[in-house]
Amino acid sequence: MGKILYLECNSGISGDMTVGALLDLGADRQVLENALESLGVDGYHLHFGRKVVCGLDAFDFDVYLEEHEHGREEGHRHEDGHCHEDGHGHEDGHGHEEGHRHEEGHGHEHEHGHEEGHRHEDGHCHEDGHCHEGGHGHEDGHCHEDGHGHEDGHGHEDGHGHEHEHGHEDEHSHPHPHVHRNLHDIYHIIDRLDSNERVKEMARTMFRIVAEAESKAHGLPVEQVHFHEVGAIDSIVDIISAAVCIDNLGVEDVVVSALSEGHGHVHCQHGVLPVPVPATANIASSYGLKLHFTDNDGEMVTPTGAAIAAALRTKDRLPFSCRLLKVGMGAGNKVFKQANVLRAMLLETSQEEDRTMWVLETNLDDCTGEMLGLAMEMLLDAGAADVWYTPIHMKKNRPAYMLSVLCRESSIEAMEEIILTQTTTIGIRRYPTERTILERSKIQVETSYGPADVKVCAYKGRTFFYPEYESIRRICREQGVDFQTAYHQARIKAEESRQD
Numbered sequence: 001m002g003k004i005l006y007l008e009c010n011s012g013i014s015g016d017m018t019v020g021a022l023l024d025l026g027a028d029r030q031v032l033e034n035a036l037e038s039l040g041v042d043g044y045h046l047h048f049g050r051k052v053v054c055g056l057d058a059f060d061f062d063v064y065l066e067e068h069e070h071g072r073e074e075g076h077r078h079e080d081g082h083c084h085e086d087g088h089g090h091e092d093g094h095g096h097e098e099g100h101r102h103e104e105g106h107g108h109e110h111e112h113g114h115e116e117g118h119r120h121e122d123g124h125c126h127e128d129g130h131c132h133e134g135g136h137g138h139e140d141g142h143c144h145e146d147g148h149g150h151e152d153g154h155g156h157e158d159g160h161g162h163e164h165e166h167g168h169e170d171e172h173s174h175p176h177p178h179v180h181r182n183l184h185d186i187y188h189i190i191d192r193l194d195s196n197e198r199v200k201e202m203a204r205t206m207f208r209i210v211a212e213a214e215s216k217a218h219g220l221p222v223e224q225v226h227f228h229e230v231g232a233i234d235s236i237v238d239i240i241s242a243a244v245c246i247d248n249l250g251v252e253d254v255v256v257s258a259l260s261e262g263h264g265h266v267h268c269q270h271g272v273l274p275v276p277v278p279a280t281a282n283i284a285s286s287y288g289l290k291l292h293f294t295d296n297d298g299e300m301v302t303p304t305g306a307a308i309a310a311a312l313r314t315k316d317r318l319p320f321s322c323r324l325l326k327v328g329m330g331a332g333n334k335v336f337k338q339a340n341v342l343r344a345m346l347l348e349t350s351q352e353e354d355r356t357m358w359v360l361e362t363n364l365d366d367c368t369g370e371m372l373g374l375a376m377e378m379l380l381d382a383g384a385a386d387v388w389y390t391p392i393h394m395k396k397n398r399p400a401y402m403l404s405v406l407c408r409e410s411s412i413e414a415m416e417e418i419i420l421t422q423t424t425t426i427g428i429r430r431y432p433t434e435r436t437i438l439e440r441s442k443i444q445v446e447t448s449y450g451p452a453d454v455k456v457c458a459y460k461g462r463t464f465f466y467p468e469y470e471s472i473r474r475i476c477r478e479q480g481v482d483f484q485t486a487y488h489q490a491r492i493k494a495e496e497s498r499q500d
Contacts, residue, residue: 002252003325006318007309008343009259011332012300015238016061018308021330021344022245023048024059035244036237038194042066044233051331054339058329061241063234181232183211183222189236195244202243202311209283209307210235217278235304242308249346253410254312258290262300262336279303283310296336315410319356322347355434357385357406360415362425363392365400372401375422382418383411406433442468445493449479452490456498465494 007013007021023029029048036046044065051060181189190203208222215222246254261280265272276284276291280303284291287310294300325346332340364372376387386406394400403423407415409432416428438457445452452475453468467490475486 002349003250004315004319004322004347004349005246005249005251005254005312006345006347007254007256007312008345009257009301009309011336011338011340011342012260012262012302013305013309013342014302014332015235015242015304015308016063017330017332017342018305018344019238019241019245019330020059020061021328021342022242022249023061024328024330025245025249025326025344025346026328027245027248031248032241032244035193035195035199036240039189039192039236039240041189041233041236044237046237053329053331053341056329056339056341058331058341060331062333063237065233182224182226183207186232186236190240193240196247199240199243199247202246203240205311206239206243206304206307207235209287209310210279210303212286213279213282213303213307216282238304239308242312246312251346253314255315255318256289256309256313258292259284259301259306259309260292260294260296262294262296262298264297266299275299276301277303280306283307286310287313289313294337298334298336300334300336317409318347319349319409321356322349355437356409357433357435358409358412358430359433360405360407360412360419361429362403362419362423362427363394363400364403364423364425365394365398366424367401371423372403375403375418378418378422379405379415382414383407384415438464443494443497445490445497447475447486447489447493449475449481449486449489452486452493454490454494456494463498465491465498467491467494 005025007018023032033046044063047060047062047064049060051058186207187204190200190207193200193203211222211225214220214225218225261276264275266275266277267273268277275298277299280299280301283289283303283306284301289306289309291301325348328344328346330342330344332342334340367375372389376389379387384405384407388404390402390404392400392402403419403425405415405419412430416430419425419428438459440455440457443454443456445454452471454471455466455468457464457466467487472483472486472490475481475490476483479486
């Protein structure tokens with residue numbers, strides 16, 4: 001039995017939605033906080049809470065950048081014009097819907113300390129403590145041109161803001177040097193992570209996927225793609241948090257649904273860009289992510305979310321049968337026509353699932369015997385349960401062979417690669433099948449000719465003993481005994497061992 005994570009992306013996917021869903025599934029918050037603390041990265045603090053979205057209770061995870069409190073005039077979360085990076089810019093007033101509860105004293109009301117009605121340009125107008133007109137004033141919920149957002153450095157990227165005493169008094173400018181990180185720098189941060197290598201490798205993979213997508217979008221080598229310090233912080237936290245939570249849940253396989261995406265345009269430092277933004281489109285194209293376009297206005301899939309989906313996915317489809325262990329909801333921050341949540345399901349396969357296999361077939365009329373023999377060897381070495389050839393006649397009465405491979409669903413891609421590269425076929429058929437399996441185990445017995453491995457099978461109270469071919473073959477070669485004699489003795493010894 002194994003655990004499978006299913007990410008249902010009917011409202012898209014972002015980094016914070018993913019982490020929220022995984023925490024809701026039961027990932028250990030303390031393990032996550034300890035891991036993030038080991039990075040030695042500051043300039044942010046975390047929010048853990050609950051949020052009601054369209055009547056659904058969901059986990060609300062957010063990364064708040066403490067630069068908000070310094071009034072830095074550099075904008076927030078904008079990785080070299082990433083247009084959002086986690087796309088939380090909240091359209092239509094986003095607001096914290098119906099009962100948005102914040103832990104750790106992150107009050108939402110009148111905590112900004114904007115003295116004398118402190119007014120941001122671009123329609124932000126913090127009057128009477130805190131009132132963003134027009135739904136935070138973030139155009140389309142995305143990054144602000146030149147990455148600066150609000151001229152006063154307030155720029156609530158992700159629309160999360162509103163909860164952390166900004167302390168904007170009459171002076172807002174606290175100049176800080178521009179610090180940029182490239183992929184190597186981020187790898188160095190990941191190396192400091194106090195966790196196992198699996199978590200680190202997942203995090204490296206996610207960031208590499210984002211960097212490759214940005215490289216393609218901007219026409220730059222990957223090593224020249226830089227992430228602004230502020231813009232990188234939330235991505236570092238989201239990506240590493242996702243990796244830590246996946247590992248903590250003991251997930252072995254991940255299935256990702258089609259990613260629902262909106263339409264329209266977003267405003268970022270590079271201008272007005274279409275949805276999906278170039279980085280997201282590049283990730284979907286490079287990693288075969290399925291997109292489902294909706295009539296929602298705005299971005300639903302962020303580059304970070306797409307990178308997480310691409311890096312974590314190990315299977316293309318759910319098993320035919322499984323047990324649902326738990327459901328987690330990760331809250332999004334935009335308002336769409338449907339509940340803006342990422343639903344994560346923790347599933348467990350049973351022994352029944354072992355009965356489901358896949359058959360791959362192809363017809364070959366121009367392969368040599370040597371090619372067919374090598375293909376069979378490679379398929380078996382790669383984990384095929386069985387491989388066989390069936391003589392057939394194809395069109396024009398040409399004699400040919402049908403190659404059949406029995407394998408698990410997880411091995412389909414590896415099997416098809418061997419078939420397509422090691423034979424002359426140009427296409428493969430596949431279909432699921434079921435099998436009945438006897439309970440089985442393997443024992444080793446001592447014969448007068450040496451040790452031999454024997455497979456033991458049980459069925460309705462009866463036991464069957466089958467000496468392994470390789471063991472009998474070795475005995476025959478080493479001892480000069482005939483096959484039937486060695487085989488019979490090994491089976492008798494196995495029967496006797498079970499009677500004892």
